[in-house]
Amino acid sequence: MSYDVHAIRKEFPILHQQIHGRPLVYLDNAATAQKPLAVIKTITDFYTKDNANVHRGVHTLSQRSTDAMEAVRTAVCAHINAREVAEIIFTRGITDSINTVAFGMGALLQPHQNVVITALEHHSNIVPWQMLCERTGAALRYIPMNDKGELDLSTLELLVDENTAMVAFNHISNALGTINPVKTILNRAKAVGAWTLVDGAQSGPHALVDVQDWDVDFFTLSSHKMYGPTGLGVLYGKRERLETLPPYQGGGEMIATVTMEKSTYADIPHKFEAGTPHIEGIIGFGAALEYINSVGIEAIAAHEAALLDYATTTLSTIDGFRIIGTAEKKASVISFLVEGTHPYDLGVLLDQQGVAVRTGQHCTQPIMDQFCIAGTARASFAMYNTFEEIDLFKAALERAVTMLR
Amino acid sequence: MSTIAEKQAVLIEEFEFFDEWMDKYNHIIEMGKAMPVIDAVDKNDDLLVQGCQSKVWLKAEKKGDCVRFFADADAIIAKGIVAMLIDVFDNQPATEVAAADLSFLEEIGLKDHLSPTRANGLMSMIKQMKFYALAFSSAN
Incomplete structure (x- = not known):
């Protein structure tokens, strides 16, 4: 057809x-992309019929909301081919996703280490790493680009070395549209044991990504660029990475036990989802994903x-x-x-x-x-x-x- | 020599001629193109008006009781807007510039038409011009 x-x-x-x-x-x-009727109707229906807080009540509405939200987590997991649903974290957006990783790495990074990003990044994939490097004394390095707006990978082996803790870059540049050679960069990062993060802000609406095929540690998506509601992002992380990474924000939902002296954290994904989530946004994003896949x-x-x-x-x-x-x-x-x-x-x-x-x-x-x-x-x-x-x-x-x- | 009020009346009359904003913009752009600009050597960052999206340079000189204004901008619509303000304020007594009510901006619809960011830029230009005028009139 x-x-x-x-x-x-x-x-x-x-x-x-x-x-x-x-x-x-x-x-x-x-x-930002415009929203199809399917998304608008889903949000209206949610508030008309099912609204309640999630993961808390035993009552019917809470159960419906929880099921609807968790069904989207499952859908996102399938969409990017993650290994398990617990590796899908809902955030406030890509900026929040990247800050979650960069903040958490503050406890893990040593001053002799470095973080590598590229000359093609959005501010949201620059500033969190600058802040991380300022806090830890680690160095921030940039993979340069040529006059066409393509990354110059001739120095990749020099820049990404055995002291590189993280290599973070976008799949597609928002300013220029460049599609980056993801696997080449990931392979170099993996060869030196660095963690990796790919910003999928611009690829989400245009390309299918298989996080297992890439074997990337972290991947991010933005709902509103994928015909879904604003204020919602996805952070995919490999289980072992998410378990190592300390949580970014404390609060309800992300804890296992709380006493006045100490709290223990919940398992992933909830460890990274403090507070009431953007339920309406998540459910609307589910409708957007369905719509994208139907086309x-x-x-x-x-x-x-x-x-x-x-x-x-x-x-x-x-x-x-x-x-x-x-x-x-x-x-x-x-x-x-x-x-x-x-x-x-x-x-x-x-x-x-x-x-x-x-x-x-x-x-x-x-x-x-x-x-x-x-x-x-x-x-x-x-x-x-x-x-x-x-x-x-x-x-x-x-x-x-x-x-x- | 026309007063500030008379200058504004002329501008209002000019803009009444246009129904569509594309034509009003065309007129603003033409005013921008026609405005004599500051010498390139004088265009330093100290003259930049804070709060404008594009770069706008504004310079003022005291001439007797009056103020002379000179400006430039990297975007032509901003340049046209500052040209209109200069048309109204240039060579007018400093005390009157400082106290002036720029009702023509509402009359020609510019104030309502601009996006909030651009309206802020316009307000910044006016504030800067009045600030110069106030400094010159109190120096008398």
Whole structure:
């Protein structure tokens, strides 16, 4: 069956509106994706029928909520092919997931050790490691990138050495769209016995990840970038790593016993889930995962690749159009500048014509510094975008550029 | 020599001509393009207006009882907006700049139209201009 983008669009009510009198063209999907009816309905149904706190009461509603939430844990486990359900932790988002690992490692890291990240990271995969290194005296190292926005792995063996405690990097760059050579980096890290973390913020909605095939220690997902609710992330961790890692936050739900003198912690995953979880978010995320799988992540990826190809070709005909990030392997992100214009001005004039793009540094200041630019405009595509929308985008961009020059 | 109130009235009249915001932006952009800018050598970080998303440089000089304003910006819409403010405030008595009520921003709809971040940037520009004017008028 061919990919029916118009049937998919019907499932996303937010797309069918006018912005400043023009049809909305939503191209800010790398920031957050829109939500299908299945997700919206699931959340409404939850509050209409099943809401109660989880893992606590014996009453029927609490049991229903708990079952619904735990069913999502099982679904996530299957989605990324984790070995067991207990390895799936629900967090507040990817930032929270990474902080959970980085904070916990504070008790494990020695001053002579180092943490390796890359020049392509989002601030959320930079700052927690900087804080960890400041606390422990460990060194922070960066794998550099070339002018196309690809990681330069020629120094990988030098950077990742026997003192490397952690190698943390993203699967796909949010700012440039680069798809990183995950296995090559993981293999080097494993060869020296370092722990590994892959940030899946941008891969979650576009690619199938098998954490056992990768043999990665930690992997993170963001619900809201995968058509699910905001405020929810996933931290996958291998059991032995999660058992070694001290908990990040204390509170209810994460303990086994509490006396005024001392508490013992619950087993994983609960050790890392202090407080009442984002129940509605988790259940909504379950619906989002189901929706993604019903369309098929490979079919989505193929559609987005076609959109990226078409957009790259058609936009490049605009005089002075320059793409920042031209890696051989790219996800559906176009970060761009147009000669003689400022990205903020492009963003405003595109919005006036109904086109939503992101402008600025995309939480990746070091990347912008390397390209010696203040920021870019970024268009990013999702399962519901169409070729017609790219034509509208191009026409709007041409009008904006004419006005600005 | 027009007063601040007269300058504002002219701007309001100009903008009444446009129904669509794309056209209003076009007008703002044209004002930005037409504005004489600060010499590149003078564009140091001390002149940057804090609180703007894009870079806006603003310089003021005392000329008798009046204030002269010079500006530049890296984004053209921001530049157009500062050009409008300069159009209203340049060469006006410092005491009047400091006390001025910029009602034209509401009248042309700019204040409501801007996103909160951009509206903050606009307020920062005005605050900086008034701050210069206040410093110059109290120095008299």
